[in-house]
Amino acid sequence: MRDLTQEIIELIRRTSSSLPPDVEKRLRESIEKEEPGSAARGALETIMKNIELSRANSTPICQDTGTPIFQVHYPVGWSTIQLKKQIRAALEEATKKSFMRPNAVDAIYDRNTGNNLGGDDFPYIHFEETEGEDLVIELMLKGGGCENVGRQYSLPDNSLGAGRDLAGVRKVVLDAVQKAQGQGCAPGILGVSIGGDRGSSYIKSKEVLFSEMGTRNKDPNLAELEERLTKESNEMGIGPMGFGGKTTVLDTKITGLSRLPASYFVSVSYMCWAYRRRKMTVKGEEVIYD
Template identity: 50%
Template sequence: MSCLQDSLVELIRRASAEIPDDVQRAILGSLHQEKQGTIAESALKLIERNIELAKAKSQPICQDTGSILFFVDAPVGLDQIAWEETAREAVRQATQRGYLRQNSVDSLTGVNDGTNVGPGSPTIHFHQHRAPHTEVRLVLKGGGCENVGAQYALPIEALKANRDLAGCRRAVLDAVLQAQGKGCGPGILGVCIGGDRATGYEHSKRQLLRLLDDRNPVPALDELEQDVLKTANELGIGPMGFGGKTTLLGVKVGVLNRLPASFFVSVSYMCWAYRRQGVTLGADDSIRNWLY
């Protein structure tokens, strides 16, 4: 087995079993905010215990190990065909070891061949950069939270959402209201303003690669992120939709240009079981350091 395959299996294992530090800190913070003796507090305590247990046992935090999304920043000249084949092998192996559920179903026949490898699985986004090393980021995004994602085409009269930032705010908050606890909150929103239907969603997912406590360098977007986070946490939806103070842990907004005729706001909801990890690979494809 190649060194790259070993590195990718380890990346998958850690992504599946260990919550990144920034997310764990945010969950702990929210636990202290909820009222003692409420079911919201019970849920967060159980979540905290689950995080510890998954890490200790090196087993999936959540049984839905989700869509397997690789984001690869690679030097010019990387053989993407060979890389992708190795990544598929790594996914097969991680599935055999139980780091990933047998989670990929033929949409036409309903057959689950148990390998997690097939059209669209795993998904690999390659991007070239002018650096000598490869960075691999991985998000495992479960179906429950993916199902509550939403795409809005502004204007929407029923929401009084026009083609401006105030309209974007209304759309994003509607997504939070509609999601309630179904996406396994407290959640994290990745949002894209603009793009087309495909690039909008993709860019919204890319926002989930950001650290929870970073700030958006664009002042208008930073303001929108903080505002949506604060407002959502005033709605009383709470962990799991049980009621409570923590509905969201973070909001991350990106922008793409759009066509004059289109104005999409794409919202990807990430569950509290925010499986996101990344590595920098050395020249021999061994893991040089962890990115989260």
């Protein structure tokens, strides 16, 4: 099987240092919405300078290079054992090159491993066999600040008056945004999963963040709720960095899962403005980066 270690290092470099164009565009558009001279506008202007500088110098956009979340879509014939070894080797090398911060800490003995590899589960890798012929590796880097403000609700939630329906989902998501304030590095992007068990629900709320900005759910009811949540989140006036301002949430993405009759979970994953996600496609001999 082909060795893709070098190509995966390049994927990591791009993800850490070069923000996707759709995210950059949204951020740039939001500058005009903030008052000239305000702290909110100043924050967004600094963010734009940082995006350009990181790309030019191949340095991390954010020093918290986060949890590396890999989604591997592989055609029949590829070995996931080999791919996992290559991804881990690439991550270790990318850390030596300062594209990544050593981020894996043994939680029991409080020791940083120094190479970004922790046990069998860090980095997080999800493999999915596909019917196509191309191998696709997606990577998202999700920092700890925004991960910490994620929330999971079990409906009904009496304190918010949230029942087991989309109206209830709306209420708990708005609550999550208010509680996050600027601590998840607003303006953020919301990944929302409805249903599942506690584990699958959180995983789905992150998976939905792999889609492009502005991607709406095919279900018109969910698409409408996505738009409404973005709009109403911004009415709360939390603003960039929580300084106060008009731009709190850039986009909302919702997905649904089957649930048990007894359970109704809503999981909210908050993604910071440094919404680092990139993709590489192996097409025959060629490797294409998005």
